[in-house]
Amino acid sequence: LLGDKGYKLPTATKTGTTIVGLIFKDGLVLGADTRATAGPIVADKNCEKIHYLAPNMYCCGAGTAADTEFTTNMISSQLALHSLNTGREPRVVAAMTMLKQHLFKYHGHIGAALVLGGYDSTGPHLFTVYPHGSTDKLPYVTMGSGSLAAMSVFESRWQPGLSRDEGVAMVKDAIEAGIFNDLGSGSNVDVCVITKGNVEYLRNYARPNERVQKEQSYRFRQGVTEFYAPQAARRGQDSAEMDTSA
Amino acid sequence: MSIMQYNGSAMVAMVGKNCVAIAADKRLGQRALTVSTDFEKVFPITDRTYVGLPGLATDVKTLYDKFRMRVNLYKHREERTIEPETFAHLVSHMLYERRFGSYFVEPMVAGLDKNNEPYICVMDVIGCIDSAKDFVVGGTASDNLFGMCESLWEPDLEPNDLFETISQALLNAVDRDALSGWGAVVHIITPEGVITRDIKGRMD
Numbered sequence: 283l284l285g286d287k288g289y290k291l292p293t294a295t296k297t298g299t300t301i302v303g304l305i306f307k308d309g310l311v312l313g314a315d316t317r318a319t320a321g322p323i324v325a326d327k328n329c330e331k332i333h334y335l336a337p338n339m340y341c342c343g344a345g346t347a348a349d350t351e352f353t354t355n356m357i358s359s360q361l362a363l364h365s366l367n368t369g370r371e372p373r374v375v376a377a378m379t380m381l382k383q384h385l386f387k388y389h390g391h392i393g394a395a396l397v398l399g400g401y402d403s404t405g406p407h408l409f410t411v412y413p414h415g416s417t418d419k420l421p422y423v424t425m426g427s428g429s430l431a432a433m434s435v436f437e438s439r440w441q442p443g444l445s446r447d448e449g450v451a452m453v454k455d456a457i458e459a460g461i462f463n464d465l466g467s468g469s470n471v472d473v474c475v476i477t478k479g480n481v482e483y484l485r486n487y488a489r490p491n492e493r494v495q496k497e498q499s500y501r502f503r504q505g506v507t508e509f510y511a512p513q514a515a516r517r518g519q520d521s522a523e524m525d526t527s528a
Numbered sequence: 529m530s531i532m533q534y535n536g537s538a539m540v541a542m543v544g545k546n547c548v549a550i551a552a553d554k555r556l557g558q559r560a561l562t563v564s565t566d567f568e569k570v571f572p573i574t575d576r577t578y579v580g581l582p583g584l585a586t587d588v589k590t591l592y593d594k595f596r597m598r599v600n601l602y603k604h605r606e607e608r609t610i611e612p613e614t615f616a617h618l619v620s621h622m623l624y625e626r627r628f629g630s631y632f633v634e635p636m637v638a639g640l641d642k643n644n645e646p647y648i649c650v651m652d653v654i655g656c657i658d659s660a661k662d663f664v665v666g667g668t669a670s671d672n673l674f675g676m677c678e679s680l681w682e683p684d685l686e687p688n689d690l691f692e693t694i695s696q697a698l699l700n701a702v703d704r705d706a707l708s709g710w711g712a713v714v715h716i717i718t719p720e721g722v723i724t725r726d727i728k729g730r731m732d
Binding site: 294323329348507 | 529530531532583620623624627628630632634652653654655656657658660670671674679680682685688689691692693695696699714725726727728
């Protein structure tokens with residue numbers, strides 16, 4: 283509506299992003315960078331893109347940040363209720379189905395591109411979910427603006443039966459490829475290792491972009507900023523009473 | 529021109545040692561015309577939590593009234609005052625409810641929780657929370673404020689030092705933005721109380 287009248291609509295925060303997932307011998311590893319952008323500006327230098335879905339399931343989110351946050355929260359809530367209803371640990375396919383059916387309903391207008399991973403009674407599973415509701419089931423995946431940089435690392439090095447340390451190192455290298463080569467990704471590397479019955483959430487596993495110590499302090503002398511005395515801020519004190527006598 | 533630039537504003541919140549500060553300019557404009565130099569954009573939610581609303585002025589007023597009602601209801605039901613982080617999630621939820629027809633404000637929340645821990649955050653128009661450990665900025669002068677804060681801010685500033693830092697960050701940022709300025713107000717929130725000051729700036 284307002285867009286027709288020539289007004290530019292405000293930009294929502296996006297996670298430009300590099301997110302990845304890979305399956306290794308005993309489970310899976312998820313990885314993400316930590317930069318959130320609003321247009322060309324970095325809005326958050328250390329945001330969390332690996333979202334909790336269930337005790338055995340986490341989801342990386344790229345795209346419109348509010349959409350990934352609220353969508354994963356909603357499905358997490360639905361999964362908890364589902365788990366109580368069934369009396370069982372939730373399955374990754376359940377989360378995948380809930381996510382895709384929600385996103386398809388909105389025809390891509392909910393801009394959430396997700397890497398969903400978890401370890402349930404049927405083993406480790408890794409999916410990608412696209413904003414329009416399509417899904418892929420793969421042994422290694424990348425999403426976001428830095429996905430090409432990250433995929434180049436996976437395509438050259440992934441093979442079945444990797445060890446935990448090899449998997450984590452590969453995820454770290456893939457995210458760093460995105461951080462350094464993609465403008466929409468940056469800051470730190472978050473990693474999440476999911477195995478049978480255990481999750482290791484490694485927040486800021488790598489910090490390759492720490493700020494150097496500032497050269498000097500820019501603290502001001504106290505009293506530099508002038509301000510008005512409180513009495514001057516009171517309004518309406520000097521409006522004269524109107525004479526309403528007949 | 530963007531909707532967010534129609535009325536013009538500049539707002540910043542910073543974390544200090546056991547205190548937070550939130551500051552905003554006071555201009556209300558209609559494109560190039562300045563209509564008021566006394567427009568309130570930062571509102572108390574509780575004794576220890578303030579909300580700042582940069583963006584379209586009509587939505588600033590509407591949202592503040594809606595927040596007031598929701599916080600009063602919360603207080604009646606919970607029989608306690610709302611914590612800043614809880615309030616921020618309340619705001620976020622209210623914004624996302626309007627996902628495909630949003631309010632044109634990017635709210636920021638600043639406050640001390642029940643253990644006097646500082647909390648600040650800012651949201652985009654659809655409620656994505658960015659809770660920073662150092663500072664948050666908003667309004668038409670946000671790019672300028674990013675530059676000022678990134679340079680001037682340091683951790684563990686005492687209330688009096690935090691006042692100087694946040695004031696100078698705001699004053700110098702708005703001087704490079706045509707749509708904000710014309711007076712500014714700063715609130716310093718400490719465990720002992722809130723100090724509110726109207727700071728002297730350029731009126732052009």
